[in-house]
Amino acid sequence: MIFENEPPMKFVSFHANPTVIKNKERFIQAVGLALNHNPILSDRERLAFDLFGTSFFQKSVDAHFLMLMMAAETLLDPALRSQLVRDHVEKLISLTRESSTLSQSEKDSLIGSLQFLYKDSIGQAGQKLAKRLGNRKYAGQKPSQFFTRCYDLRSKLVHGHIPRPTRDEIADICASLELFVGDLPAKDRGRFSSKVLLTLLAS
Numbered sequence: 001m002i003f004e005n006e007p008p009m010k011f012v013s014f015h016a017n018p019t020v021i022k023n024k025e026r027f028i029q030a031v032g033l034a035l036n037h038n039p040i041l042s043d044r045e046r047l048a049f050d051l052f053g054t055s056f057f058q059k060s061v062d063a064h065f066l067m068l069m070m071a072a073e074t075l076l077d078p079a080l081r082s083q084l085v086r087d088h089v090e091k092l093i094s095l096t097r098e099s100s101t102l103s104q105s106e107k108d109s110l111i112g113s114l115q116f117l118y119k120d121s122i123g124q125a126g127q128k129l130a131k132r133l134g135n136r137k138y139a140g141q142k143p144s145q146f147f148t149r150c151y152d153l154r155s156k157l158v159h160g161h162i163p164r165p166t167r168d169e170i171a172d173i174c175a176s177l178e179l180f181v182g183d184l185p186a187k188d189r190g191r192f193s194s195k196v197l198l199t200l201l202a203s
Contacts, residue, residue: 048074052181061171062157068177069154072147075184076126078119089117123151133183139176150177 041049048071055067080086096102096110120128130143138146150173153165 044074048072055178061167061174065150065170065174065177066154066157068174068181069150072126072129072150072181072184073122076122076129078122078125079128080119081117086118089114092117123148126151129184130180133180136183138180139173143180146176146180149173150180 051067051071051074055064055071058064058067081089093111093114096107096114099107102110119125126147127144130147133143136143139149141149153170153173155161156165157170
């Protein structure tokens, strides 16, 4: 490392052991609120909440963002597409299966990919779930628009898109994404609101 000698350089270093103090009464209140909800979580919902909670302890903003997106995607349940679409996919599968120019391994790979088209894509399923949040706004956008924006950033991050999303771009959207994931409905009945989890994390 090279430094200019005018003005003369000074170097300072220090070590610290920070302690985070939580409000005991607020924490007890949050636990009581959680117990009163009588949460009954499916394995999928439990995983989503685990990812959501763990996301707050990531040092990297990219990791924090991706874990929040994973939590949201875990709650998705892609619906079957229309019969018209499924019939079209079936034709594509039949053409692939009957191909005389493709190897069996290539056929199996393509057929496996085509079978995913019977159901909505992750993007479509995410938009449908987001629409259940009504008229709320996240980063100035409707829920479905916000999910699409986040999913686009997620895809660019994990698939090596050039140019890569900047750290500032991801950091700017993380705060809104925390609220978005926290607002996502887990179940129609007796759901354990992730607002309770947010309260526990903030206690």
